[in-house]
Amino acid sequence: MKNNEMHILVTVDENYLKPLEVMLYSMYQHHQKHKVVVWLIHEKITEKQLAPLRKLLGKFKWDLEAIKIEDDFFEGAPTVERYPKEMYFRLLCGDILPKDLHRVLYLDPDLLVINSLLPLWQMDLEGSLLAAATHTGVTNITTGLNNLRLNTDHNYYNSGVMLIDLDVARDKINLKDIGETIEKYASLLLLPDQDVLNHLYGHYIKEIPDEIWNYDARKYISYLTRSVGKYDLHWLMENTAILHFCGKPKPWQAKSDTKFTALYLDYARQMDYL
Structure with a gap:
């Protein structure tokens, strides 16, 4: 792994290829001078289906x-x-990525990158498995409920943005433990992989601020209230790096009408003119 490369991980099926293109296009707008390698782990996407994504990344000179x-x-x-x-x-x-790759930044496809990711990419994980944010809101009631549901004693981390130390992951994460956890907590799992992540590996996670690295686009008022008016739109556009469109509807769907839907659609329109 070269020091000047940023390695991005995505795991999607064919239905999310278009949103993935928009996400990566938004990232490119803030990383045009950087070398980026996008790792796509999938089960059944064909080369024909991948062709538009390859073409787009070729324009960026990304791999x-x-x-x-x-x-x-x-x-x-x-x-x-x-x-x-x-x-x-x-x-x-x-276990899937090359052994000479030591860190990767996982990104969900349903997000926009609106500022540089370099401070996150270059973060010292200090021996942690990964860095991730929590979406606690104003009252933080959900943390207690998730602790009861999953038998944990830490904040509940969102898995949509994760800076992963792959060497630590190879040591700590295995399919057997994941399978056993799913069997044990089957009826309690609401978001299976995120729940498993929190139950098994929450103690190995370094917390990062969600208002910067994993901003829940549904909760503008919550962020504004929590910050006593500081995290307004001007602050957000200057400081937030990742807008995450959690939940449904997604911003590319007709029923979406959030404060950030227009921003998403503008990125999608710009990409179509490339």
């Missing part, structure tokens, strides 16, 4: 490394059929 996972990768994991296989890929990326 796309697509890794197709074969069925035998999950041998001995009976629970895998309950959930989309893509949910396992980010948890098990240490």
Whole structure:
């Protein structure tokens, strides 16, 4: 891994390729002078389906490394059929990505990058498995509920943005533990891979501020209230790096009408003119 390269991990199926393109286009606007390698772990996307993404990244002079996972990768994991296989890929990326790759920044496709990611990419993880943010809101009631549900004693981390130390991941994360956790907590899992991440590995996570690195686009008023008026739109555009469109509807869907929908659609329109 070269020091001047940023390595981005995405795990999507064919239905999320277009949102993925928009996300990566938004990232490119703030990293035009940087070398980026995009690692796409998938199960069944065809080369024909990947062609528009390859073309787009070619315009950026970025590399796309697509890794197709074969069925035998999950041998001995009976629970895998309950959930989309893509949910396992980010948890098990240490076993999938090349051994000479030591860190990767995982990004969900349903987000916009609106400032530089370099401070996050270059962050010292201090031995932690990964860095991630929590979405606690104003009252923080959900943390207590999640602690009861998952038998944890720490904040509940969102898995949509994760800076991962792959060497630590290779040491700590394995499919057997994930499968056993899913079997044990099956009826309590609301967001399976995120719940598993928190239950098994929450103590190894370094917390990063969500208002900068994983801003929940649904909760503008909550952020504004929590900061006593500081985190307004002007502050956000200057300081926030990642806008995350959690929940539904997504900003590319007709029913979406949030404070940030127009910003998303503008990025999508700009990309179409490339």
